[in-house]
Amino acid sequence: MKEFDVLIIGGGPSGAMTGIELQKRGFNTCIIDKASFPREKLCGGGLTQKTMDLLATHCPEIDPKEYAIGQTQLVDFYHRTTRITHTKIDDPCFFTDRKLLDTSLISLYKVKGGTLIENCRINSKDINFNENKVTTGSEVFQYRYLVGACGCSTLFTKPFNIKRNDFFCLETRIPKEQPNDEPCRIYFGAIKIGYGWYFPKNDHDVLGIGGENNEKQIPAQAEAFFREATSKPRLPSKGAFIPSGKKINALTVQPNVILVGDTAGFIDPITGEGIYYALLSGIYAAESIEQSAKNKANQLIAIYSAKCRAIKQNMKWGFLFVRLLYSDKVMAYFIKALQIHPRFVKYYLDEVMSSYRQNYKNFIWHYFTKVRNKVAQ
Numbered sequence: 001m002k003e004f005d006v007l008i009i010g011g012g013p014s015g016a017m018t019g020i021e022l023q024k025r026g027f028n029t030c031i032i033d034k035a036s037f038p039r040e041k042l043c044g045g046g047l048t049q050k051t052m053d054l055l056a057t058h059c060p061e062i063d064p065k066e067y068a069i070g071q072t073q074l075v076d077f078y079h080r081t082t083r084i085t086h087t088k089i090d091d092p093c094f095f096t097d098r099k100l101l102d103t104s105l106i107s108l109y110k111v112k113g114g115t116l117i118e119n120c121r122i123n124s125k126d127i128n129f130n131e132n133k134v135t136t137g138s139e140v141f142q143y144r145y146l147v148g149a150c151g152c153s154t155l156f157t158k159p160f161n162i163k164r165n166d167f168f169c170l171e172t173r174i175p176k177e178q179p180n181d182e183p184c185r186i187y188f189g190a191i192k193i194g195y196g197w198y199f200p201k202n203d204h205d206v207l208g209i210g211g212e213n214n215e216k217q218i219p220a221q222a223e224a225f226f227r228e229a230t231s232k233p234r235l236p237s238k239g240a241f242i243p244s245g246k247k248i249n250a251l252t253v254q255p256n257v258i259l260v261g262d263t264a265g266f267i268d269p270i271t272g273e274g275i276y277y278a279l280l281s282g283i284y285a286a287e288s289i290e291q292s293a294k295n296k297a298n299q300l301i302a303i304y305s306a307k308c309r310a311i312k313q314n315m316k317w318g319f320l321f322v323r324l325l326y327s328d329k330v331m332a333y334f335i336k337a338l339q340i341h342p343r344f345v346k347y348y349l350d351e352v353m354s355s356y357r358q359n360y361k362n363f364i365w366h367y368f369t370k371v372r373n374k375v376a377q
């Protein structure tokens, strides 16, 4: 039997960051992943400035050149095929290939002394939550704390009848359209709730679409969107789930088991940015375990919930914005408003998306007050 203070299932950004931060704090940890690194992960790979800042602060050993394979300060919004805004943002938006980013993080985890077990898929029946044990074949892992970091898998939610509210994405790769200074593009109108994206990287570009898939309509809509957005030859598209941002699935499922990243359901409901919250929740998980381990009574749930409160609040307001935005009447008005008020777009991109200097609540109130004042004049 192998004994660890903390066992982490999943070595993506959330699991790796949890492991890195716990190793820094002197915990004996193990990450188990079904894949072996470097591994592919379907993702647009967009990294905002706040994500770059988080990585620089918590993983200064990693040179951004290891994983950042493109950047731009130009963002174009489209409605179907018509460009409606062209904005230069203050901080660049960076792009990564997840094979590179996730390998950098997991390598740092190993340098910090963490144990990584690869090619090992954990199934629900392998986890004995009452005895704090995970069994894989002939190996038994005993843990004090367990962290669920296995993306949108239902490993931690299904056994506890917790419903996931995931959206679905499809993505394809295409040859680069322009060599330099190409804007990233956001497309509205191809799908009812969700959007399309075009992200320029160093040696290829990425075209994707994601959103609500209740009627399993996304594959057909994606095909039409890809044809509309580019005439270039493209690789066969691949699909993956992403949290919808409707609400958190669960932060904990047992007093000593916490969930991070996509497993918990963390995502920016408007942009679909998940890497930032995956890293941040990993940091919070490590801090919570450290604080909880110092107390006699197990206060892990209370500590972790308190740390995640601001994320939950921001997601709540962000999802409210999504509901307003994607209603038929508002979307038509919104498209017009974007064209008439380019400063609104820049404010959102700089102050909210890139930096979270303004959270969604402040952002909505800021503009609601402006509109109300205009009406009153």
Ligand SMILES: Cc1cc2nc3c(=O)[nH]c(=O)nc-3n(C[C@H](O)[C@H](O)[C@H](O)COP(=O)(O)OP(=O)(O)OC[C@H]3O[C@@H](n4cnc5c(N)ncnc54)[C@H](O)[C@@H]3O)c2cc1C
Binding pocket: 009, 010, 011, 012, 013, 014, 015, 032, 033, 034, 035, 041, 042, 043, 044, 045, 046, 047, 120, 121, 122, 123, 149, 150, 151, 152, 153, 155, 169, 170, 171, 208, 210, 240, 241, 242, 260, 261, 262, 263, 267, 272, 273, 274, 275, 276, 278
């Ligand atoms: C098409 C698409 C585009 C996206 N674009 C962006 C973007 O541009 N920017 C952004 O910030 N976010 C984006 N996201 C969201 C982002 O990919 C996720 O939020 C992020 O990967 C979450 O990290 P994580 O560590 O929680 O999970 P993951 O990155 O999914 O990592 C989970 C890990 O767990 C392992 N695992 C899963 N199940 C098991 C199991 N049973 N046993 C053992 N190991 C297991 C997997 O192999 C994997 O390594 C996108 C998502 C999709 C689907």
